[in-house]
Amino acid sequence: MSQSAVSRAFSPGASIAPATRRKVLDAAAALNYRPNRIPAIMLSGRSRMVGVVVGGLSNPFYASALERLAISLRAEGLQILLVHVDDALTLDSALDHLLSYRVDAVVTALAVGTRSAARALSDMKIPVICFNSRLTGPWISTVVSNNRAAGNMAARVLLECGVKHPAWLAGPVRNTASRARGQGFIEGLRTDSSVSGDLIELHGDDSYESGYDAICKMLAGGARPDGLFSSNDLMACGAMDALRQRGGLRCPEDVVMMGYDNIPQAGWYAYDLTSFDQQAERLVAVATELLETALQPESGPVSRTCVIEAKLVARRSTTPQFI
Amino acid sequence: MSQSAVSRAFSPGASIAPATRRKVLDAAAALNYRPNRIPAIMLSGRSRMVGVVVGGLSNPFYASALERLAISLRAEGLQILLVHVDDALTLDSALDHLLSYRVDAVVTALAVGTRSAARALSDMKIPVICFNSRLTGPWISTVVSNNRAAGNMAARVLLECGVKHPAWLAGPVRNTASRARGQGFIEGLRTDSSVSGDLIELHGDDSYESGYDAICKMLAGGARPDGLFSSNDLMACGAMDALRQRGGLRCPEDVVMMGYDNIPQAGWYAYDLTSFDQQAERLVAVATELLETALQPESGPVSRTCVIEAKLVARRSTTPQFI
DNA sequence: TTGTATGCGTTATCAT
DNA sequence: ATGATAACGCATACAA
Numbered sequence: 056m057s058q059s060a061v062s063r064a065f066s067p068g069a070s071i072a073p074a075t076r077r078k079v080l081d082a083a084a085a086l087n088y089r090p091n092r093i094p095a096i097m098l099s100g101r102s103r104m105v106g107v108v109v110g111g112l113s114n115p116f117y118a119s120a121l122e123r124l125a126i127s128l129r130a131e132g133l134q135i136l137l138v139h140v141d142d143a144l145t146l147d148s149a150l151d152h153l154l155s156y157r158v159d160a161v162v163t164a165l166a167v168g169t170r171s172a173a174r175a176l177s178d179m180k181i182p183v184i185c186f187n188s189r190l191t192g193p194w195i196s197t198v199v200s201n202n203r204a205a206g207n208m209a210a211r212v213l214l215e216c217g218v219k220h221p222a223w224l225a226g227p228v229r230n231t232a233s234r235a236r237g238q239g240f241i242e243g244l245r246t247d248s249s250v251s252g253d254l255i256e257l258h259g260d261d262s263y264e265s266g267y268d269a270i271c272k273m274l275a276g277g278a279r280p281d282g283l284f285s286s287n288d289l290m291a292c293g294a295m296d297a298l299r300q301r302g303g304l305r306c307p308e309d310v311v312m313m314g315y316d317n318i319p320q321a322g323w324y325a326y327d328l329t330s331f332d333q334q335a336e337r338l339v340a341v342a343t344e345l346l347e348t349a350l351q352p353e354s355g356p357v358s359r360t361c362v363i364e365a366k367l368v369a370r371r372s373t374t375p376q377f378i
Numbered sequence: 379m380s381q382s383a384v385s386r387a388f389s390p391g392a393s394i395a396p397a398t399r400r401k402v403l404d405a406a407a408a409l410n411y412r413p414n415r416i417p418a419i420m421l422s423g424r425s426r427m428v429g430v431v432v433g434g435l436s437n438p439f440y441a442s443a444l445e446r447l448a449i450s451l452r453a454e455g456l457q458i459l460l461v462h463v464d465d466a467l468t469l470d471s472a473l474d475h476l477l478s479y480r481v482d483a484v485v486t487a488l489a490v491g492t493r494s495a496a497r498a499l500s501d502m503k504i505p506v507i508c509f510n511s512r513l514t515g516p517w518i519s520t521v522v523s524n525n526r527a528a529g530n531m532a533a534r535v536l537l538e539c540g541v542k543h544p545a546w547l548a549g550p551v552r553n554t555a556s557r558a559r560g561q562g563f564i565e566g567l568r569t570d571s572s573v574s575g576d577l578i579e580l581h582g583d584d585s586y587e588s589g590y591d592a593i594c595k596m597l598a599g600g601a602r603p604d605g606l607f608s609s610n611d612l613m614a615c616g617a618m619d620a621l622r623q624r625g626g627l628r629c630p631e632d633v634v635m636m637g638y639d640n641i642p643q644a645g646w647y648a649y650d651l652t653s654f655d656q657q658a659e660r661l662v663a664v665a666t667e668l669l670e671t672a673l674q675p676e677s678g679p680v681s682r683t684c685v686i687e688a689k690l691v692a693r694r695s696t697t698p699q700f701i
Numbered sequence: 702t703t704g705t706a707t708g709c710g711t712t713a714t715c716a717t
Numbered sequence: 718a719t720g721a722t723a724a725c726g727c728a729t730a731c732a733a
Contacts, residue, residue: 057720062712072718092478094711096416097725118441125462134479135460139448155415156457263642296647319586324619325648380704385728395702417727420709
C-alpha cells in the first residue's frame with residue numbers, strides 16, 4: 056500500500072480501484088487518520104483560507120453578516136481565518152499574520168477607509184473584498200449598498216411624513232458609508248424648499264450610547280427636530296430612547312425616525328424603526344461570487360465594485376402623522 | 379547568503395550576527411518577502427491555529443464573546459479558524475475540516491451539549507474548551523457561569539419584589555445552561571411557601587421572537603404572572619414587548635422581570651432589564667489561560683472546569699413595587 | 702557565526 | 718491502476 060494510493064483514495068476524481076479506495080478508507084477510519092492539508096498548501100501555494108478582518112462585532116449587523124459569510128464560504132470549501140482589528144494601527148500587523156498563513160484572499164468589513172489601509176490591502180497582492188467601504192486599489196473589490204440613493208429616499212420619506220425640521224445623525228467621519236448616506240439625505244431634502252434650510256447635524260460613533268448622547272446634547276441645545284435620519288440603527292435606537300426619556304417626545308407622533316441596517320432590534324416592538332435593509336444575504340452572496348472569480352488560478356488583480364440596493368423597510372416610526 | 383541565514387534572521391533568539399540579520403531584513407523588505415508559516419506547521423506539527431466553533435452569532439452575547447476571544451487569542455499569538463455550525467449534524471464535518479488544517483485546539487460556544495458532540499470533540503485528541511456547556515471528556519475543559527446559583531438568586535430577587543405568581547421562560551431543552559438556571563430558579567422559589575405552587579413554565583428557543591411568542595401563548599391561555607425570569611436576555615426582551623403590546627402590562631409595575639447574559643440591549647432604556655452578567659471578559663480570560671496550559675508541549679489530555687460567578691445587574695425591571 | 706543537508710506529508714509526474 | 722520519486726519552504730542538526 057503506497058502513499059500515493061492513500062492520497063488517491065482521498066482525492067475525489069482520482070484514478071483508483073474502488074476496492075483499493077475502500078481498503079484505504081477502512082484503514083484510515085481504524086487508525087483515526089485524516090489527510091493533512093498543510094503539505095497540500097505548500098505544494099499548491101493555495102490554502103483555501105480567507106482572512107476575514109472584522110471590527111465592531113457589537114453591531115448586530117456585522118455579527119450577522121459574519122455569520123452568513125461563514126456559512127457561504129464554507130459552502131465554497133473556504134476556511135475563515137478571523138482577525139479582529141480595533142484601528143488602522145493594528146491592521147498592518149493583522150495582515151502580516153494573515154499573509155504568513157498564506158490566506159488566498161481577504162474579506163473585510165472595516166467601515167474605516169483610510170488611505171494607508173487601502174495601500175496595506177493592495178500591497179498584499181491577493182484579492183481583497185471590502186464591505187461598504189470606498190477603498191480602491193488594483194486588488195480591491197467592494198460590495199456596497201447604495202448609500203446615497205438610500206439617503207435620498209430617507210429624505211423623501213421624511214418629507215412625505217410632513218417633517219419640517221429634519222435632523223441627521225452621522226456616524227464617524229471616517230465611515231465613508233455614513234458620509235454617503237448623509238450626502239444623499241441632504242440632497243434629498245433640497246427638493247423641498249419649504250423645509251427650513253438649517254438641517255440639524257448630530258454626530259455619533261455608530262454606537263447606541265453615542266446616539267443617546269447626541270440627542271441629549273441636542274436637547275440641551277434647545278433644538279427640536281420633528282424628523283431624524285440616523286446613519287445606523289444602533290444610534291437610532293439610542294436616539295429614540297433619549298428622545299423619549301430625556302425629551303419626553305414620542306416617535307412617530309413628535310419625531311419621525313429612520314435608521315439604516317435593519318438590525319433585528321429595529322423590528323423589536325419597543326422601537327419599530329423604519330430602516331434600510333442592506334440585504335446581508337445578497338451582500339454576502341455577491342462577495343462570495345467575487346471571491347470565487349478572483350480566486351481562479353488564471354485570475355490577475357480583480358477590482359470590481361458591486362452595488363446592492365438597500366431596501367426600505369417601513370415601520371411605525373415613519374407612520375404619517377397627518378391627523 | 380544561505381537559506382538558513384534567512385530563517386535565522388526571522389527567528390527571534392537565533393544565533394546570527396546583527397549585520398547579517400539587518401541585511402536579510404532589508405532584502406526581505408525590498409523583495410516584499412514574508413516567512414511562510416506553513417512549512418513550520420509541518421515541521422513542528424503545531425499550527426498555532428485554534429478552531430472556533432460558533433452558533434447563534436445573532437445573540438449579541440456570543441458576538442461580543444467572539445470579539446473578545448479574538449482579541450485575547452491574538453495577544454497569545456494564536457489564530458482563529460472560524461466555523462459556523464447550525465446543528466450537531468454539521469459539527470462532525472466542521473471538526474473534520476478543522477483537523478485537516480491541524481488546528482492545535484478547539485474552542486466552542488455551542489450551547490447544545492449532545493453526547494455525540496462530546497464524543498466527536500473528545501475523539502480529536504486535541505484540547506477543547508467549551509463555554510457554558512456541560513460536555514465532558516478527556517480532552518474537554520469547560521468554562522461555565524454559575525447558572526444554578528444565579529437561578530437561585532433570581533428567585534430571591536423576585537420574591538423580594540413581592541412576586542406571588544412567578545413564571546420561568548426556558549430555553550431549548552438541549553441547552554444545559556438554561557436547564558441549570560431553571561433548576562436553580564425553582565429551588566429558590568421553594569424557600570417561600572407562600573408563592574403559589576404552580577410555576578408558570580414557558581418555552582422558547584433563546585430568540586427574541588420565541589420570547590414574544592411564548593408570552594402571547596401564555597396570555598391566550600389566561601395566565602397572569604407578576605414576575606418572570608427568562609433564561610436569556612433576548613427572550614426577556616421579546617417577552618417584555620409582548621407583555622406590553624399584547625397584554626397591556628407594564629414592567630416592573632405589573633410584571634417584574636429578569637434575564638441572563640446582560641447583553642447591551644438589556645441596558646437600553648426601552649427595556650432596562652435586570653440581568654446576570656456572565657462577565658465575558660473573565661470567561662474569555664479563563665478560557666485563554668486554560669488553552670495556554672493545555673497547549674504546552676508536554677501537556678496531555680487536560681479536563682478542567684472553571685466556574686465564573688455571574689454578577690447580578692439590577693435595573694428598573696426589578697424595582698420593588700411595594701407602594 | 703554561517704553554510705549544508707535532511708525531513709516534514711502531501712500531490713503531481715512519471716514509469717510500470 | 719498502482720508504485721516510486723521529486724518538489725513545496727522552512728527549521729534544525731551538524732559541519733565548517
